[in-house]
Amino acid sequence: MGFKIGLLGLGTVGTGTAEILLDPTGRNPLLQEIEIYRVGVRDTTKPRTVDLPSTAFTTDLEAIATDPDIDIVVELIGGLEPARSLILKAIHHKKHVVTANKAVISRYGDEIFTAANEAGVYVMLEAAVGGGIPVIQPLKQALVVNRIQSVMGIVNGTTNYILTRMQAEGADFAEVLADAQRLGYAEADPTADVDGLDAADKLAILASLAFGGRVKLEDVYCEGIRQVSAADITYADRLGFTIKLLAIAHRESPTDNPDLLQLRVHPTLVPKAHPLASVNGVYNAILVEGDPVGQVMFYGRGAGAGPTASAVVSDIMSIAAILKVEEIEAQQFNQQKVDVPHPLLSCSHQHYCAIAPMAELNTRFYARFLCNDEPGVIGHLGTSFGNHQVSLESVVQIGFQDGFAEIVVVTHESREGNFRQALEEIRTLKAVERIPSVVRVL
Template sequence: MAFKIGLLGLGTVGTGTVQILADPAQRHPLVQELELYRVGVRTLDKPRSVELPATCLTTDLASIVTDPSVDIVVEVLGGLEPARTLILQAIAHGKHVVTANKAVIARYGEEIFTAAAQSGVYVLLEAAVGGGIPVIEPLKQSLCGNRIQAIIGIVNGTTNYILTRMQREGGDFSEILADAQQLGYAEADPSADVDGLDAADKIAILASLGFGGRIKLSDVYCEGIRQVSAADITYAEKFGFVIKLLAIARREPLPLGIDLEQLQIRVHPTLIPHPHPLANVNDVYNAILIEGDPVGQVMFYGRGAGAGPTASAVVADVLNIAALLQVGRSGLTHTDGTPLLDPLLACSHQHYCAIAPMAELVTRFYARFLTQDYPGVIGKLGTCFGNHDVSLESVVQTGLQGNLAEIVVVTHDVREGNFQQALAEIRNFDSIHTIPSVLRVL
């Protein structure tokens, strides 16, 4: 019994997928049952690193998603359109879908999953987060008995590469970014990565799965790494921290008398204490830490991008669907005729998760100030923070820059709203020259 695959896109991930299917030896025997039936590309005459029969290739992508012979559509085009439309067309034509497209799923996930539930097909997306790292399926299946408390991830390889090099070499953000672009580790337009947008897409997807509700992407607080300087990395190191871009989703403890549960969901550069398992995740590696009751902390680590890892995740999803088809688990219906889907694999959530405003976040802060009038300014800082209930763990004069003194403050756990109010006042002090960086501490 062969399963016919319609592949949309023959870029890096598409090529990696073809390579696995063309070389099934020593893989799961089910790989041999996968037939690469149609491949949709932009142009037919481009040189390719994989050989495919000319009859297999087409530039008419819609013809693939509507072809009655195709069992599973694999979408590895990237970008919002035509990916979204093709996925919806495939679903409408009863195809199961495998996608690596975090941008489409984070924005149109509910439209897609609702359509899939109506059509009785699966939409799997292991490759959309963490490349080859198994995290979506483990979250859906292996951890499904847990009450998920938190998902904390290093989910963007480009920013982790840049921060790791800044840490090792002491270089500044812009020079390392330029070098990373030359080496192919960062895009010509790096915004999706360095401004945290890619990480925001990914944490929205993970949070939706982990907390069982829809997430509005606009609810995800997002701050990139452009403001992180070599100086911050050095001071963080002295205090026993490394700086990583973290994507965090966490259940908020409920205040007394409130029964609406809220989530925090946010992406920002974060100081992580050295012994923390995420602190040792370097270069382009990704890792996702999940905290659940009763499992405690589990972490998944590996390469978060690249042809091989991402294709590994794509093929796993294809094989999972092929296994469903092989045992006739597809096309079943409830007694009322509605499609019957595996409750762990299918995910169509009905409600939106309530997201707590950032002002209510309770966290530690690190802030760096350039000041005149040292040491007098320390008293003023302390008084202002104190007035806003911001308790300080340490205040250290870290250096002099010309006639300016540099002061680094680390707080205890404080309410973000209070901290930001204090900061707004401090910004107007005559003795404050600038506040070059404000970072949160895990």
């Protein structure tokens, strides 16, 4: 017995994965049956911190994806290509796949899972969302008897780190980003993180699992945190909110039209008593709401070698456990093992989820206005919002900036389309100089 792993990539997460597999003492005994058989790297001569025989290394990644002796291919090279092709090749060669690659799964999940179902293999991706936090497995198993109403979370550590520091220090975005880059918490090119693209990838994956349908990445509305200012964080704080970059997937109307989803990533004012409000720094958390379980939240480190490797190896273990059941079963019958799809671990949905346009979203809004300091301005704002059926929860003149009165508005729940029309009308008001920020409120 024993299961052979082919590791594609030995970077940070690959090394963390190898470290767990090579040091099984004090961990689950099934680990001892898993062998790192081949490791695909760019340069076999590079010194490595993990103790693997030099014969295990190869630069021929395709040879690993097709090696008949390998049971599970673990893809940790990241990026779109050759990751996608290698995953597909491994699947066609009847290998189970474990990946941490959110970008490939969110873009090519349909192609990959269709191929996996045809080949009768598993594609596991716990590490693709939330680092070491078990959230994919609970969605596929422990929560699977629920009708999920929403999945929302803080799924990008870099932006949460930046927002947490902006909040703590009263600092502006550009300043904290520069420091985060210096400290290694943000990449030199921070686009994928700060513009919400990484969070969008993860949301597409979470939504697909939670709602049992495929999701197109381009259906995820996406807004990053570049526009969030120190001023907005301060005003939000005074109003009882913390600003977080949330990824939110929810049924637009659970009773009337349960199949219509809303998918969005944007900065959000989160009430301070909400469980997501106190998730700070590089931590991630995902809040699932289902019938009948209610609210359940999963919290932990969303990145890093150790946490991500924990998720990768747990996926390897899930597959190994099933293979072992099949193997013993086959031995009992004196037969060759047959791969049988585990009903909860394999992907069963094939239709695409229907997505509601953002204009149909019902939410509260926070908006900040710079106005001429003249009587009646608040009345004008109120009238314009009223003209478009947007009712206001609070209107506060916070102070003055550059000689303009600074007015902060929080609306009641309104249709986004109506709110946008009201803003268009307000922009034409002579008394209104600028609208520096508009943020949705949870």
